[in-house]
Amino acid sequence: MIAVQAPSTEDAMQTSQPLVKVRDLRKHFPVRRGLIIERQIGSVKAVDGITFDIAKGETLGLVGESGCGKTTAGRTILGLYPATSGQALIDGIDVHHSNREAIKMLRRKAQMIFQDPYASLNPRWTVAGIIGEPLRVHNILPDPQARAERVKELMLRVGLSPQLINRFPHEFSGGQRQRIGVARALASNPSFIVCDEPISALDVSIQAQVVNLLEDLQDEFGLTYLFIAHDLSMVRHICDRVAVMYLGVIVELAERDELYEHPLHPYTQALLSAVPIPDPKKDRSRQRIILAGDVPSPLNPPPGCRFHPRCPIAMDQCSRIQPEWREVAPGHWVACHAV
Amino acid sequence: MNRRQVILDLKDLRTRFHIAEGTVYAVNGVSLTLHECETIAIVGESGCGKSVTMLSVMGLIPVPPGEIVSGQAFYRGRDLLALSEAEMEHIRGKELAMVFQDPMTALNPVLTIGRQISEPLRVHLNMDHATAQQRVIELLEQVGIPDPKNRMNDYPHQFSGGMRQRAMLAMALACAPSVLIADEPTTALDVTIQAQIIELVTRLRDALCMAVIWITHDLGVVAGLAERVIVMYAGLVVEEASVDELYDDPRHPYTLALLAALPRIDRRRDRRLKSIPGAPPNLLVMPHGCPFAPRCEFVFDRCRAETPPLLPVAIEHRARCWYDVVNGKPFE
Numbered sequence: 001m002i003a004v005q006a007p008s009t010e011d012a013m014q015t016s017q018p019l020v021k022v023r024d025l026r027k028h029f030p031v032r033r034g035l036i037i038e039r040q041i042g043s044v045k046a047v048d049g050i051t052f053d054i055a056k057g058e059t060l061g062l063v064g065e066s067g068c069g070k071t072t073a074g075r076t077i078l079g080l081y082p083a084t085s086g087q088a089l090i091d092g093i094d095v096h097h098s099n100r101e102a103i104k105m106l107r108r109k110a111q112m113i114f115q116d117p118y119a120s121l122n123p124r125w126t127v128a129g130i131i132g133e134p135l136r137v138h139n140i141l142p143d144p145q146a147r148a149e150r151v152k153e154l155m156l157r158v159g160l161s162p163q164l165i166n167r168f169p170h171e172f173s174g175g176q177r178q179r180i181g182v183a184r185a186l187a188s189n190p191s192f193i194v195c196d197e198p199i200s201a202l203d204v205s206i207q208a209q210v211v212n213l214l215e216d217l218q219d220e221f222g223l224t225y226l227f228i229a230h231d232l233s234m235v236r237h238i239c240d241r242v243a244v245m246y247l248g249v250i251v252e253l254a255e256r257d258e259l260y261e262h263p264l265h266p267y268t269q270a271l272l273s274a275v276p277i278p279d280p281k282k283d284r285s286r287q288r289i290i291l292a293g294d295v296p297s298p299l300n301p302p303p304g305c306r307f308h309p310r311c312p313i314a315m316d317q318c319s320r321i322q323p324e325w326r327e328v329a330p331g332h333w334v335a336c337h338a339v
Numbered sequence: 340m341n342r343r344q345v346i347l348d349l350k351d352l353r354t355r356f357h358i359a360e361g362t363v364y365a366v367n368g369v370s371l372t373l374h375e376c377e378t379i380a381i382v383g384e385s386g387c388g389k390s391v392t393m394l395s396v397m398g399l400i401p402v403p404p405g406e407i408v409s410g411q412a413f414y415r416g417r418d419l420l421a422l423s424e425a426e427m428e429h430i431r432g433k434e435l436a437m438v439f440q441d442p443m444t445a446l447n448p449v450l451t452i453g454r455q456i457s458e459p460l461r462v463h464l465n466m467d468h469a470t471a472q473q474r475v476i477e478l479l480e481q482v483g484i485p486d487p488k489n490r491m492n493d494y495p496h497q498f499s500g501g502m503r504q505r506a507m508l509a510m511a512l513a514c515a516p517s518v519l520i521a522d523e524p525t526t527a528l529d530v531t532i533q534a535q536i537i538e539l540v541t542r543l544r545d546a547l548c549m550a551v552i553w554i555t556h557d558l559g560v561v562a563g564l565a566e567r568v569i570v571m572y573a574g575l576v577v578e579e580a581s582v583d584e585l586y587d588d589p590r591h592p593y594t595l596a597l598l599a600a601l602p603r604i605d606r607r608r609d610r611r612l613k614s615i616p617g618a619p620p621n622l623l624v625m626p627h628g629c630p631f632a633p634r635c636e637f638v639f640d641r642c643r644a645e646t647p648p649l650l651p652v653a654i655e656h657r658a659r660c661w662y663d664v665v666n667g668k669p670f671e
Contacts, residue, residue, distance in 0.1 A: 065529035173618050203384040204556060205634075208600040208614035215611065230529065233559070237602035237612065257607055274534035275604050276559035280582045282605065283563035290538055291531045294499045 018053035019192055019224045020077070025050050025086035027069075027076045031299060044298050046072040048248035049086065051325070056191075059218065059225040061239030061256075063232055063271075067295055069248040070228045071115075074194040077226065078110055079103065090192055108138050111185035115197035117177035121169040127180055128165045131155065134188040154183040158213060175206035182213065186221075194226045199234065211238055232275045236260050241331075244268045247298055247306040250325075254332040264334045267307045305337065313338050343374040346550050347396070347435075347518055352410030352420075354388075354395045357403060361623045365391040367574035369410075370649075373518065378544060378551040380565035380582075382558060384619055388574035389554045393520045395420070397437055398427040414518070433463040436511035440523040442503035446495040452479075452506050453491030459513045478509040482539060501532035508539065515547060522554045537564060558601060562586060570594050573620050573630035576649060580656040590658040590665070592635045629661070637662040639669060 028043040046069040054060045062070045075081050077088045079095040088095040093106045111134075114120035121130055131151045134140070141147040152162035158179040169177055178198060185193050195214065199207040215238060217223060229235050235242055236256060243253040244267065252265040263269045270289040277283045291310050296302055302309050308318040315337060323335045354366040366388040373379055381389045394400050396412045396419060412419040414434065419427065439445040447455060456478060457471040466474065472491075479487035482505040495503055504524055511519060521540065525533035541564065544551050553564055561568055561582065568585045570578040570593065578591040589595045599613035617634040620626055629635070632642040641661050649657045650670070663670050 065531065175618060203619065204558075204597055205384060205600055205615035206618065208612040209616075211602075212611055212614055232530070233602040233604040236604055237608055260604065270531060272604065274530040276537075276557070276563050277603070277605050278558040278562050278586065278598065278601055279605070280562040280586055283559075288534060288538075290534055294501055294532070295529075 017056065019056045019058075019091055020054040020226070021087070021089040022050060022052050022077060023087040023089075025073070025076060025088055026084040027072050027081055028084045042299055045248050045301060046298060047076055048301070050243075050245075050248075050250050052243055052250065052253060054192075054224055054226060056224055057218070057222050058241065059227050059239045061235040061242040062226060062228045062245060063230060063235050063242060064245035065230060065271075065295060067247075067298065068245040069298070070245050071196055073245070074112070074196050074226055074228050078112055078194055079106070080112075104138070108134070108140075108188040109190050110192045110194070111188065111190040112194045112196060113178075113181050113185050113198045116201055117174050117181055118169075118201075120181055121177060123169055126166050126168055127151070127155070127160075130169070130180060131183045131187055134184065138188055140188060150187070151183075154186055157186070157217075158183045159209075173206075174202050175209060178202060178210050179213070182210070182217070186217065189221075190223070192224045192226070194228065196228045197230070198227075200229065200231060207234070214238070232272060244271065247295060247301050249306060249335065250333075251307065251336070252332075252334045254329075254334075258329075258332055262332075264328065264332070264339045265307075265336050266311050266313055266338070270312075305335070343376060345372050346375045346415060347371075347373040347552075348411075348413040349392075349396060350411045350413070352392060352395055352412065353408040354391050354400060354410075355406050355408055357406065364622045364625050365574055366395065367626075369571070369574070369576055371569055371576065371579075373550050373552060375517070375550055376544070376548040377567065378553065378565050379567045379569060380553045380555060380561040381569045381571060382555060382561055383571035384556055386619055386622065387571040389571050390522050391574075392571075393437070393522060393552060393554060397431055397435060397520065398422070398424065399431075399437075429463070432459045432511075432516075433514045434516055435518045435520065436514070436516040437520040437522065438504070438507050438511050438524045440526050442500065442507045442527075443495065445507060446503060448495055451492050451494055452498065456491070456506065456510045456513055459510065463514050474513070475509075478513055479506070481512070481543070482506070482509045483535075484509075500528055501535060504528060504532075504536055505539070508536070508543075512543060512547070516549065518550045518552065519544070520552045520554070523556070524553075525560065526555070526557070533560070540564075558586075558597060570597075573622065573626050575630065575646075575659060577631065577659045578657065579649070580653075584653065584656050588653070588656075590652045590656065591631075591660050592637050592662065592664060593631045594658075595664065596634075596636075629659070637664065641669065 026049055027047040028045050030040045031042045032038045033041045050073055064070045076083050083096045090106060090110050093102050128148055128151050131154055132147045135147050141150055152165060155162045160179050199210050227239055239256055241255050242259045243250045246267050252268045263272055270291045273289045293310055304319045304321055305323050308314040318337055323337045325335045327333050328339055349371045352366055352369045356363040356365055369392050383389045395407055453475050456475045460466045460471040460474055475491050476487045479491060484490050484505055525536050565582050568582050569576050572593050578594050596615045600615055615634055620630050628643040629647055632638045647659050647661045649659045652658050661669055
């Protein structure tokens with residue numbers, strides 16, 4: 001149903017094998033009702049068939065509004081949620097259908113940075129324990145002394161003073177905590193990191209610090225990122241390619257500047273036009289597409305194209321037929337009847 | 340230049356909080372003016388005192404732990420800070436109304452939306468039940484809630500985030516206030532919903548000739564909305580200018596740094612983001628000298644010794660800095 005997509009763009013990346021392959025991945029959450037006799041009354045189709053590749057060393061942005069399934073997508077790709085159907089491969093390892101040994105290897109290779117630097121660090125553990133945990137559970141550095149040395153090295157690398165190794169999370173500011181989260185993700189020498197809104201909880205002046213750190217680390221260690229965010233300006237800044245999600249499906253995927261300069265899907269166009277520009281004259285002269293209403297419930301997504309009830313150019317067939325996911329220009333994929 | 344009448348005149352406001360760890364110097368001498376039908380924005384990062392400033396004006400600071408140490412807030416000539424709570428109750432919600440960031444916590448979960456919107460109507464305008472109901476339906480219609488007759492009987496949890504914020508707006512607008520204070524009303528919302536709310540506020544502002552104070556950390560939102568911008572840092576106004584001038588010709592190093600730290604959706608990437616080193620100051624210590632000095636790239640000796648005053652740098656443009664960023668040398 002959904003075409004398998006070739007790795008993107010004319011970049012040098014094209015020659016390299018994709019590190020991450022996602023094929024028609026679905027994640028549905030059952031909705032149950034009843035206390036004693038529980039029965040399933042439906043399912044939330046959080047991710048409903050997404051397909052893309054991420055090349056080695058590339059940053060793919062996954063954007064969309066709250067509830068579009070972008071976080072669920074990231075977690076399902078890492079195997080934190082079992083998939084309902086479909087496939088995710090990271091460096092050749094099938095995330096959902098491999099033996100324990102392979103999954104353990106995968107856990108070293110693929111890491112995650114979370115949105116909330118307050119909730120994602122155990123308040124009762126010191127920094128040494130938090131950053132050192134991957135080194136301990138994977139038996140990378142069983143010796144506590146050597147582990148502490150490595151933790152200090154990691155702290156220095158992410159811009160934290162190694163002297164703070166025995167402090168607790170509450171003694172750090174939001175930006176510093178996010179650095180702890182980054183150091184923890186780096187500890188096991190991963191090749192792939194899912195960054196789930198890593199900067200949205202931070203102040204503007206701190207966001208740039210963390211973004212620059214992530215970029216430096218990518219250059220230094222050749223990391224591949226899946227960058228999940230709703231801040232479209234930041235995504236344009238740091239991603240090589242961008243995928244736009246709406247109600248569990250990807251509606252458009254293209255190389256960064258292509259997507260921002262020639263958006264084809266009406267949802268992408270509306271989304272981009274809604275982002276305010278920090279330039280009063282330019283902002284005033286801009287034509288804004290104001291979408292009516294809210295995002296429908298993923299429990300009962302609209303038939304046909306999921307965007308059709310809010311789409312300014314919806315046609316008759318949009319409410320009946322799900323649009324095909326196709327490549328309309330090299331590396332530019334879109335699912336829309338009107339394109 | 341501004342011929343419209345001043346409606347709100349805030350003078351040297353200082354607000355502190357006495358907590359177990361010591362005293363938080365939240366607002367350290369803020370003065371600002373607001374004209375009739377004007378929209379101003381107060382911009383700053385978390386903890387800069389932007390919300391506390393307006394909460395102080397509205398008489399919504401809990402005392403203790405809060406304390407308004409000094410200042411006056413003249414609304415049409417009356418000092419709001421000198422009024423008793425009973426007198427303030429006649430003004431709050433009627434003349435000055437406020438919309439908050441998180442509509443879920445600002446709305447009462449056990450009362451229907453209609454009941455909550457009708458409250459100011461009954462309290463301030465002495466409307467009877469039937470008239471108030473009718474007005475609620477009009478208000479909900481005005482803010483774009485579909486099927487208001489039925490939806491007014493819903494509870495807040497039955498509304499989406501964007502609809503709750505619309506309901507909050509309907510409540511704030513119920514008595515046709517002269518001043519609307521919007522405290523990060525779109526921060527918790529998605530961009531497409533944010534665009535809807537901004538469009539709505541601008542439309543209502545123009546229709547009702549309402550003065551608006553928009554509190555935000557987002558320099559993008561401000562650009563399309565405000566006429567004048569006030570930038571705050573560590574409880575102080577550090578720069579004040581018309582919106583065009585602030586973006587074209589920023590004079591305070593903090594404003595410059597904030598704009599340089601912002602990625603642009605309308606441009607191709609041409610450089611790394613310029614980050615501001617360090618973190619915002621700890622307000623448990625009264626800042627000595629310029630509060631931005633430890634993070635400033637133009638810092639020199641005087642900055643650490645003396646807090647600069649808010650100096651005029653151009654017409655209707657003031658900045659709190661000892662350094663002339665245009666000529667690349669200290670003033671004088």
